[in-house]
Amino acid sequence: MRITILVCGFVSILAISIMILSCSSSETESLMWDAENIGRSLDQKPFVPTILNSNLGKGVNRISLGMFDDGQPIGGLEVEARIFQLGENPESNPSDAILIDQKFFNPVSLIPIGPHAHSNESSHSHVHDGAEVTVYIAYFDFVNSGRWGLALNVIDTKNDEVYEDLQISLFVHERTSEPQLGEIPPASLQALxxxxxxxxxxxxxxxxxxxxxxxxxxxxxxxxxxxxxxxxxxxxxxxxxxxxxxxxxxxxxxxxxxxxxxxxxxxxxxxxxxxxxxxxxxxxxxxxxxxxxxxxxxxxxxxxxxxxxxxxxxxxxxxxxxxxxxxxx
CATH class of the missing domain: 3.40.30.10 (Glutaredoxin)
Known part of the structure; x- marks a missing residue:
């Protein structure tokens, strides 16, 4: 028997006001994790949440989340996620999910370098888009491989808007392709x-x-x-x-x-x-x-x-x- 654990979250961060994103048992249980319902949760939203990791593996992962509007990453958001372990077949049993944890995603930004020359094209300089690019980072320990889901509550601090239960699904492998935490990586011999x-x-x-x-x-x-x-x-x-x-x-x-x-x-x-x-x-x-x-x-x-x-x-x-x-x- 699967038991749904409810975690109600408190999100504060706006300098002017404090906002509480509350959840109820009925709201949690109403989430469906098939492709149609996941797509519906993102309809008419001003951005699309996307997991940026090349792959995820069982154990602790640094989850990198991008919020994109027409291909451009969006900053100035506050992101909270409820993390669900999904059943084996969300399409046939979309309500089969266990709420495992709740995480805040911290913004991390870089500014692409302005005019510069690459070593492979030293005859001229060019410009990468100099706008600050932000992703949202959270660390989470996936105790099992398989299908997982994130239900995002997002505060758009610039436009004073709140978006609830934006759903994305992801697959967690038994291990990551690259060396995992705690492993000794290959003792490679590169050219010096x-x-x-x-x-x-x-x-x-x-x-x-x-x-x-x-x-x-x-x-x-x-x-x-x-x-x-x-x-x-x-x-x-x-x-x-x-x-x-x-x-x-x-x-x-x-x-x-x-x-x-x-x-x-x-x-x-x-x-x-x-x-x-x-x-x-x-x-x-x-x-x-x-x-x-x-x-x-x-x-x-x-x-x-x-x-x-x-x-x-x-x-x-x-x-x-x-x-x-x-x-x-």
Missing amino acids: VSDVNNISEIDSSLSPNPDLHNMTIKEAIELPQPTLVAFVTPGFCQTKFCAPTMEYVVNPLYEKYGNKINFVHIEPFDLKRARSGEGLFPTKVVTEWNLLSEPFIFLLNVKGEVSAKFEGIMSLQEVELELEKLLFN
Whole structure:
């Protein structure tokens, strides 16, 4: 027998007023998780909620949620989610769901870099859209693989609007494709600055830092100190956040902690083939780590185990917070 657990949420955050998003047992039980009802919950809404993770796995996940209006991410929202474990077949039994938890999603923003030249196109500069881009982050421990659902309550602070029970479904695998928390990742042997004629062969940054290419992942894992591994491609961004990730996250952390932890930068794509116009082909290390997207940052503890990982848009503050935990532990 399935028992529906009710959690009524309190959302406060507006500077001018405090709003309470309440829920009742009947409202919770009325949610249906088939495709038709999920689609209906999003009808006539000014944005579409989208899970941005390349994949989710059983255990603790950093869930990245985007709210899109005509393909553009929307900021200035306050997002609360009720998290449901769904039955095996929502289409035939859409009401089969257990309310497991309730989470607030914290906004994380990056500003795409303005006029700049990529190392693969140094003859000219161009502009990425400089508008601040926001995603919403929450950490949740999926105790089981299978189908899950989020029922979102969203406050639009700019327009003073509230939207309730926006539903999205997701699938949680037995494990993520990339290394999981607590695992020791592959001891990869990437090319170092000492292996190439020019650092541009292994780094697409406009001003590459050779200190990020002096140590293999294998060496970093074997050393008794924490490690930051950054899979970032400033020159061939597919998500337009690789360059900001290097400039606003990796480089500042290196300046502050470069003498305390190991830093390793990996280009996700074969730069020679990318620059020749052949296309974007993952490097051997990306294949070994089974990454499905970029940018990706992993923090490893002194045992070489993954202690934290960040995919897509991330802030300096959230990465530094986890890095500080490593140093103090």
